[in-house]
Amino acid sequence: MGEDSEWVTPGEVLGKASKFKAGRGAYVSPDNLTVYASLTGLRRILSPRPDSPDQRPTVEVTGHKAHGAIPEPGSIVIARVTKVMARMASADIMCLGTKSVREKFTGIIRLQDVRATEIDKVDMHMSFHPGDIVRAVLSLGDARAYYLSTAKNELGVISAQSAAGATMVPISWTEMQCPLTGQIEHRKVAKVGG
Known part of the structure; x- marks a missing residue:
């Protein structure tokens, strides 16, 4: 599923929004259309489903050692x-x-x-x-x-x-x-x- 997994921290650049969709643990900055990590963990690239209209792969960050859920405002x-x-x-x-x-x-x-x-x-x-x-x-x-x-x-x-x-x-x-x-x-x- 995820090909490359590298360690990233919040604010780290994951790629350009033109090439990647932001998945879990990632967000797109509207200023420079760059995808950034929003948490510490492993960067993974997920291939799009063949029937997906958007063929950009998804980049996501998954918490280290199956970190369990992290409380967020509104939870x-x-x-x-x-x-x-x-x-x-x-x-x-x-x-x-x-x-x-x-x-x-x-x-x-x-x-x-x-x-x-x-x-x-x-x-x-x-x-x-x-x-x-x-x-x-x-x-x-x-x-x-x-x-x-x-x-x-x-x-x-x-x-x-x-x-x-x-x-x-x-x-x-x-x-x-x-x-x-x-x-x-x-x-x-x-x-x-x-």
Whole structure:
């Protein structure tokens, strides 16, 4: 499939856009119509399919040692809450979309990113507990962590354990219930389906 594979880093020239299409891990600069690498990895040239109207080969960069997925802004992630503080919760990112991540990425859900409305009334301890599994969208972070947002109906806690050790059932957007004890706990619950 890929004939030549050479090591490249972000910003490195992969070829001219007149000769190559930009594939994964590559982009075309509109200024000089040159294809550049957008990540570190192996440069590969993929031949076009015989029935393709565009007969330019595709140049792509694949992450080194099957690097697993890398979080990017706008990605939907699944994360496990590790710590809840007054103004934020930290979480370990476990999956990007449907792909599991091989490295440890840390995310932070800030108070203002928990929900879209009534932000001043958000209580972190009533939104998340350590161990909760949340679905969130990634926004830009700093060097230490990615910022995660649950400020959409379909984002928030998707799985939580009750004190009795059972998987809780969502009963509203703000509450989950233990099927064993009937105990209700507050959460920022992700709306399922519809």
